[in-house]
Amino acid sequence: MKTYSRLFKSALATLLIIFLFYALVFEIRNNLPTEYNIQIGESHTINTTFPFFLSFDETIADIVEIKTINNEASNFLSNEIQLKSLEKGTKELRYNIFGLIPYKTVRVNVVPKTYLYPGGQSIGVRLNTEGVLIVGIAEIQDNMGVRHNLAEGNGIRIGDSLMAINGEAVENKYHVIELLQNSNGEEVKLTIKRDDKYFDTTIKPVKSVDDEKYKLGFWVRDKTAGVGTLTFFHEESKKFGALGHAITDIETGKILSVKDGEIIKSKVVSIQEGKKGRPGEIRGLFYELDKPLGKLYINSIHGIYGELINNISNNEYLKPLEIAYQHEITEGPAYILTTLDDNKVEKYSIEIVKINNQSKANTKSMIIRVTDPKLLEKTGGIVQGMSGSPIIQKxxxxxxxxxxLINDPTSGYGIFIQWMVDESGIFDKYQ
Structure with a gap:
């Protein structure tokens, strides 16, 4: 009897392992999302495959109507569930193996339709950092010929930000110089920010033999500027998004912390064509500096965001477009809006080659390839300065x-617009 019991348990364990392996393969192949965003008035169909079954709480009927689709042509091992949105809200669906063993929870968000004006305009970006960024470390030689490495000796690294000296917030690099000279060589307390954490350290400045000024042994930067492309703006809130990735320091690679900044008009003056192993570049000229287009408040890994203060127009679109969530995007033809040497927003055809279903924001949501002969002739594909060019499909x-992609300038990555909308703060996330 014990033998049969052991055999039964062994067989059961083997079956469970097989189906867990099957579940893993199923998810890898189908890349199951953990969230569906369905706009009010629209429907979405979920395909499930044996041994998976979907279960849900009856309260889900508050936001969606669920319908099982009987498709005679489909495999008997598969099942289709249609979700028809009714009211704004969030509920959960659960994938269960054999309908018994919990496997994965999926959130269903019914969200209002979102309309944005697509960008494509070339913009100049000016950014002032919060505190000053430490971009280099150097020894200081005093009047006695002694060399001091104050930064390294006190745990300060390239990429840290100096936020305050003796409790006084640092405004810019000139303010740092002023505070150090006023110290008269007395020990000062530095407040340092590293990533998202702060710490204090005390250093006694050294008077340099080179210029007789007190120094701490590091170089700092407090601002940056560059050219990019506007992605969208929202008429009601006046909020905008651009670039699709962060502005980082050219030397340290660190994301710059924003104190304030602005976007301004930019005119394309030249284009360096992209080649294999060498990214191309759009070179722009800022103009109407006294009339900035908008104020910059956020510099995140997923783009830059702020509010418009002057009107901006798109010659291609006089009306806003509805946004698509990731489950609505398909592989195949699309186009981008961008500005080249004619300084006019134009459409250029591309192909969405691959879609990476994502449960959290990432700048590599999809792989795209330029197919437009005109764009390929002018730029060789995707070049620096085109970041933020909106992608439109259907x-x-x-x-x-x-x-x-460094080794193939005709191809590159794109970010889902839903991640940029979330980051912009146009709407609250649906909880």
Whole structure:
């Protein structure tokens, strides 16, 4: 009897392992999302495959109507569930193996339709950092010929930000110089920010033999500027999004912390064509500096965001476009809006080659390839300065260009527009 019991348990364990392996393969192949965003008035169909079954709480009927689709042509091992949105809200669906063993929970968000004006305009970006960024470390030689490495000796690294000296917030690099000279060589307390954490350290400045000024042994930067592309703006809130990726320091690679900044008009003056192993570049000229287009408040890994203060127009679109969520995007033809040497927003055809279903924001949501002969002739594909160019498919705004593939300038990455909308703060997330 014990033998049969052991055999039964062994067989059961083997079956469970097989089906867990099957579940893993199923998820890898189908890349199951953990969230569906369905706009009010629209439907979405979920395909399930044996041994998976969907279960849900009856309260889900508050936001969606669920219908099982009987498709005689479909495999008997598969099942289709249609979700028809009714009211704004969030509920959960659960994948269960054999309908018994919990496997994965999926959120269903019914959200209002979102309309944005697509961008494509070339913009200049000016950013002032919060505190000053430490971009280099150097020894200081005093009047006695002694060399001091104050930064390294006190745990300060390249990429840290100096936020305050003796409790006084640092405004810019000139303010740092002023505070150090006023110290008269007395020990000062530095407040340092590293990533999202703060710490204090005390250093006694050294008077340099080179210029007789007190120094701490590091170089700092407090501002940056560059050219990019506007992705969208929202008429009601006046909020905008651009670039699709962060502005980072050219030397340290660190994301710059924003104190304030602005976007301004930019005119394309030249284009360096992209080649294999060498990214191309759009070179722009800022103009109307006294009339900035908008204020910059957020510099995140998923783009830059702020509010418009002057009107901006798009010659291609006089009306806003509805956005598409990731489950609505398909592989195949699309186009981007961008500005080249004619300084006019134009459409250029691309192909969405691959879609990476994502449960959290990432700048590499999809792989795209330029197919437009005119764009390939002018730029060789995707070049620096085109980051933020909106991607449009089937009449909806689906994403933005973020990166070029170094070894293939005709191809690159794009970010889902839903991640940029979330980051912009246009609407509250649906909880």
């Amino acid at each position: 009449g909806k705004l689906v994403g933005a260009v973020t990166h070029v």
